[in-house]
Every structure is written in structure tokens, then in C-alpha cells.
Amino acid sequence: MDNSAIADNFSLLSKLMDIHGENSFKTKTYSIAAFNIDKMPEQLKDTPREKLFSIKGIGDSVGKKVIEMLDTGELKVLSEYIQKTPPGVVEMLNIKGIGPKKINTIWKEMEIESIGELLYACNENRLTLFKGFGGKTQANVQEAIEFYLQNQGSFLYAQIDEVFPQVDNYLKKIFSPSDVRVTGAFRRQEPIIEELEYVVMENNQLVKPKFQTAQPPELLEETATTLLYKLKNGLKLRLYTGGKNRAEELFKTTGCKEFVEAFNKDYPNLKYKGDETENDEIVFEKAGIAFVPPMLRETAAIIDKAKKKSLPELIQPGDIRSIIHSHSNWSDGAPTIEEMAKECIKRGYEYMVISDHSKVAVYANGLSEERIREQHRYVDELNGKLKPFKIFKSIECDILNDGSMDYADKILATFDLVIASVHSNLKMPEEKAMARLLKAIENPYTTILGHMTGRLLLSRNGYPVDHKKIIEACAANQVVIELNAHPRRLDMDWKWIDYALQKKVLISIDPDAHYLEGFDDVKYGTLAAQKGGLTKENNLSSFTLKQFEEWLSKRKKLKGI
Numbered sequence: 232m233d234n235s236a237i238a239d240n241f242s243l244l245s246k247l248m249d250i251h252g253e254n255s256f257k258t259k260t261y262s263i264a265a266f267n268i269d270k271m272p273e274q275l276k277d278t279p280r281e282k283l284f285s286i287k288g289i290g291d292s293v294g295k296k297v298i299e300m301l302d303t304g305e306l307k308v309l310s311e312y313i314q315k316t317p318p319g320v321v322e323m324l325n326i327k328g329i330g331p332k333k334i335n336t337i338w339k340e341m342e343i344e345s346i347g348e349l350l351y352a353c354n355e356n357r358l359t360l361f362k363g364f365g366g367k368t369q370a371n372v373q374e375a376i377e378f379y380l381q382n383q384g385s386f387l388y389a390q391i392d393e394v395f396p397q398v399d400n401y402l403k404k405i406f407s408p409s410d411v412r413v414t415g416a417f418r419r420q421e422p423i424i425e426e427l428e429y430v431v432m433e434n435n436q437l438v439k440p441k442f443q444t445a446q447p448p449e450l451l452e453e454t455a456t457t458l459l460y461k462l463k464n465g466l467k468l469r470l471y472t473g474g475k476n477r478a479e480e481l482f483k484t485t486g487c488k489e490f491v492e493a494f495n496k497d498y499p500n501l502k503y504k505g506d507e508t509e510n511d512e513i514v515f516e517k518a519g520i521a522f523v524p525p526m527l528r529e530t531a532a533i534i535d536k537a538k539k540k541s542l543p544e545l546i547q548p549g550d551i552r553s554i555i556h557s558h559s560n561w562s563d564g565a566p567t568i569e570e571m572a573k574e575c576i577k578r579g580y581e582y583m584v585i586s587d588h589s590k591v592a593v594y595a596n597g598l599s600e601e602r603i604r605e606q607h608r609y610v611d612e613l614n615g616k617l618k619p620f621k622i623f624k625s626i627e628c629d630i631l632n633d634g635s636m637d638y639a640d641k642i643l644a645t646f647d648l649v650i651a652s653v654h655s656n657l658k659m660p661e662e663k664a665m666a667r668l669l670k671a672i673e674n675p676y677t678t679i680l681g682h683m684t685g686r687l688l689l690s691r692n693g694y695p696v697d698h699k700k701i702i703e704a705c706a707a708n709q710v711v712i713e714l715n716a717h718p719r720r721l722d723m724d725w726k727w728i729d730y731a732l733q734k735k736v737l738i739s740i741d742p743d744a745h746y747l748e749g750f751d752d753v754k755y756g757t758l759a760a761q762k763g764g765l766t767k768e769n770n771l772s773s774f775t776l777k778q779f780e781e782w783l784s785k786r787k788k789l790k791g792i
Contacts, residue, residue: 232300238269240306246324247312249331264293276301319345327375336361341594347690350376351719355745356565360596385689389718389755391417391424405441406431414484420526420758422688422721426467430480434473476503482511486528493531526762543764548757550767552775554750555584556650556741561606562587563595564745569613574747576620581776586625586650589637600642621776623647627681632656634670643676647783652681661695672704675790679739680705682715682722698727706734709786711771716742716756728763739771
């Protein structure tokens with residue numbers, strides 16, 4: 232083990248001890264040792280053991296640990312700290328602008344254990360509620376995390392969507408616009424994208440020279456029919472080259488493996504002649520079945536629906552009539568309720584459901600019973616002022632550890648509707664999670680089940696649940712299931728929408744907005760919902776104001792509340 236590796240171990244030990252709030256004198260000792268050892272001209276491994284302790288900057292404690300590393304290649308105390316520190320917390324040390332002391336606050340006080348969770352907390356304006364984290368610090372942390380995540384290889388759909396126009400325009404510029412078509416996971420609207428894929432009607436010999444610029448992207452892989460590049464922002468760009476028929480090439484690279492194999496098994500004799508069309512509608516025409524939109528090309532089952540011409544008319548972003556699930560500056564949101572309402576009016580929405588956090592969410596400035604009464608009076612004033620637009624009184628009520636709600640029924644009864652969500656003690660086995668969720672669903676005041684699994688894409692898997700039992704419980708209790716539209720959540724997963732529709736459970740595409748810009752996330756919730764075959768008729772946030780009021784009234788009568 233050379234000096235550099237020894238110094239790195241001492242440096243990491245010092246930082247981990249700081250994160251755990253250990254004695255600052257000890258942590259500083261190992262930090263100084265790391266600095267001194269890294270600068271030494273001679274290698275410690277070549278130094279006689281008896282002389283180690285006489286070297287400036289190496290005392291008894293440090294010297295013994297140096298010997299341990301030289302003899303075993305490991306440092307036991309460092310391994311112990313790594314073992315008792317969540318991997319995501321250790322990873323935070325890679326984020327510029329947050330040192331061990333701030334990480335201690337993030338972990339111990341904010342109860343955040345991964346970089347993705349930390350980014351989500353920045354999106355929710357959560358960091359500013361803690362000492363040492365002002366608005367500028369929060370913005371810097373958010374920027375540093377986004378830069379770090381760019382180079383990890385996996386991206387949210389929304390992240391690719393931001394850079395897609397730039398990449399698309401560039402490819403159409405260096406090739407012919409008619410020769411370039413996006414395909415693959417992005418065309419299917421997958422929530423997580425590993426590669427941005429394109430069909431390019433050129434062979435490798437013609438494609439490669441066009442990427443030989445002053446700052447060329449890195450060529451990672453080449454086959455006879457594909458080129459894989461890594462762009463400067465970390466995104467992988469795969470080009471399918473050399474195809475003779477655009478429609479055929481686009482078709483076979485768009486659908487997932489199960490869909491394409493099932494289609495080819497059913498229609499093995501389709502023939503393609505030259506470059507017949509710009510897109511792949513003709514493939515379905517030749518098969519004599521309905522065109523299957525790219526986002527639905529996931530399973531073999533959709534082919535049977537296409538044969539029967541029974542594909543759903545998918546919900547569109549323009550079908551959303553309201554903002555349900557939004558947070559104002561009464562809890563951890565940035566804008567006022569009036570600012571949010573006026574933004575809704577500006578965007579053409581008919582109503583808004585304000586749903587700040589409940590009282591147990593101290594970290595999010597959750598509402599006490601007294602503040603609820605104050606907010607309701609304020610909403611009444613705004614409703615008089617903003618007619619015919621309407622603000623509905625709601626709360627994102629925490630589901631407590633035993634499945635009970637954060638307020639007594641008499642308080643829940645004062646809301647027009649209640650969104651029930653889990654925010655604490657997320658590391659639950661399935662049995663515990665199910666008991667907790669089912670009890671909350673059975674509460675007569677629970678109107679919408681918020682972000683069912685608590686997942687954060689690319690950051691946190693969420694607690695395990697039996698989706699079928701949850702959906703069936705929601706059906707039995709007239710509870711709507713949220714499709715949380717935040718690109719890092721998209722929870723409930725689109726794969727379960729079809730089962731929910733079979734059980735006649737309404738879905739609600741909700742942005743969980745903490746900023747006015749958060750309303751834009753409705754788009755990503757809608758794109759995910761399309762993959763599950765959702766129609767506007769089965770989406771609560773697509774109801775008109777009149778339909779929504781009638782639905783609320785009918786539900787309250789059914790529940791006897």
C-alpha cells in the first residue's frame with residue numbers, strides 16, 4: 232500500500248467520523264495525518280517500522296494504523312465506519328459544496344440517506360428549513376448534484392427531454408432531417424433512460440467522419456450496424472446504421488424485446504421494399520391491425536388489443552383540467568396559495584387542490600390544527616376573489632407508523648379531500664408496509680393514496696408492497712391512486728395502471744408541486760400514464776370543476792361523512 236492509498240484512508244476516516252459527530256480533535260488528527268503522508272517524499276512501506284513513529288506528523292495512534300494498513304492492506308476502524316454509514320451518505324462526499332458537517336445534518340436531522348433523496352429535498356425547497364442551509368446553499372447543492380448525476384450513466388426521462396431538442400437538431404443538421412428518427416427507450420417514454428437511440432439511414436463509414444469535430448464524442452462501441460457514442464454530458468447516444476428500410480428499422484428498435492418477438496411470431500412473412508415511409512405505421516398496415524403507439528409497445532398482450540381494434544384513446548397533457556397535490560409557503564413550498572392559483576388560471580386550469588404537509592412533518596413546516604383553520608379562512612377569501620376558479624382545501628396527511636392518520640377525524644372532516652402519504656420510517660418489510668397502507672386506505676376520510684411506494688427513481692427503491700392488494704383495497708374503499716408526476720417519483724408505477732382500471736379505480740396525475748415550475752411535471756406524469764393505457768375519463772385531475780364537485784359530493788355520501 233503506497234502513501235497515496237494510506238492518505239486516502241485517513242482522509243475518508245476523518246470525514247466519516249465527522250459525519251458521525253465524533254470528537255473533532257480525533258477527526259482533525261486523521262485529517263492532518265492524511266495531508267502529511269500524502270506530501271512525504273519517501274514511501275512509508277519502505278521505512279523501517281521502528282522509525283515510523285519518529286516521523287513528523289505520525290504519533291502513536293496514527294503510526295499503529297499505518298502499520299495495520301501496511302500489514303493487512305486494510306484499516307479495521309475505517310471498515311467499521313463504512314459498515315455503519317449508509318452508502319448514499321458516503322457518496323455525498325462526492326458532491327461539491329457539502330462537507331461532513333452538513334452531511335451530518337442532512338443524514339441525522341433531515342433523515343436523508345441518498346443523493347437522489349437530497350436532490351428531491353432541494354426540489355421541495357426543504358433544505359432552507361435547516362440551520363446552515365440558505366437559499367443560495369440549496370441552489371448550489373442542487374446544481375452540484377445534477378452535475379454529478381449527469382456522469383453516472385442513467386437519466387430520468389425528464390432529464391433527456393431537456394437536452395433532446397439540442398441533440399435532435401444537431402443530428403438532423405449533420406445528416407439529412409429525413410434520415411434521422413428517434414427510437415428506443417426515449418420513444419417508448421421509459422421513466423429511466425440508459426441510451427438515447429436513433430435510426431440513421433447511413434452506414435458507419437459515412438457516419439463516423441461527421442463526428443470528428445474539435446471536441447468529438449467518445450466512441451464506446453462499434454458493430455456492423457450500430458455506433459455507440461458518449462457525449463460530453465455523460466449521455467450515451469446509440470445510432471442504428473446501415474438499415475435499408477426505415478420503417479422496418481424503426482419498428483424493430485422501438486418496441487421492447489417481448490413485443491417485437493411476439494409481433495414477428497404472429498406476422499413472420501411481412502415484406503419491406505426500399506424506404507417505403509418516414510415512420511413505421513406501414514408495418515401495422517401490412518399486418519392489418521391498429522397502429523400501436525410507441526409507448527404501448529411493451530408486452531405481447533397489446534398486440535391482441537390491436538388486432539381487435541380496441542386500443543384505448545390515451546390521455547394527453549392537454550386533458551389535465553386541474554392541479555391536485557400542491558404545496559405552498561404554508562409548509563415547504565415556495566409560492567403563496569394565491570400565486571399558485573393565479574398560475575393555474577394563467578395555464579387554463581379550472582381548479583386547484585392545495586395540500587400542504589400535516590403536523591408530524593416538522594421538517595416541512597407541517598400545519599398544526601390552528602394553522603389549518605387559518606389557512607381555510609384564507610382559502611375562503613381567495614375563492615371569493617378568484618371566482619369562478621376554485622381552490623379546494625386538502626392536506627397531504629402523513630400515514631403514521633401504525634397506519635393511523637396524523638389528525639383526528641374531526642380535523643380531517645374539515646377538508647374537501649385528503650391525500651394520505653407515507654413520509655417516515657420508509658425502511659419497512661412488505662408486511663409492515665401493507666398493514667400501514669391498508670389501515671390508511673380504510674380510513675373514510677382518505678380520498679387519494681399519495682405516491683404509493685415512496686420510491687425515488689435512481690435513488691430509492693421504495694418500500695415493497697403487494698400492488699394488487701393495495702389496488703383492490705382502494706377499489707373497495709373508493710380511494711383514488713395517485714400517479715405522482717414528479718419525474719423522480721412517477722409513483723404508482725405505470726405497469727399497474729391496467730390492473731387499477733380493471734378494478735375501476737381512478738388514477739390522479741398530480742405534480743406534487745413546490746414551485747410554480749412544478750406544474751410542468753404534469754407532462755411527465757401524463758407520459759407515464761400513457762404507457763399504462765390511461766384515458767382522460769379515468770383520471771381524476773381531468774375532471775371538470777363541475778364533475779369534480781359532483782364526484783366529491785357523491786363520495787362523501789357513500790362514505791357517510
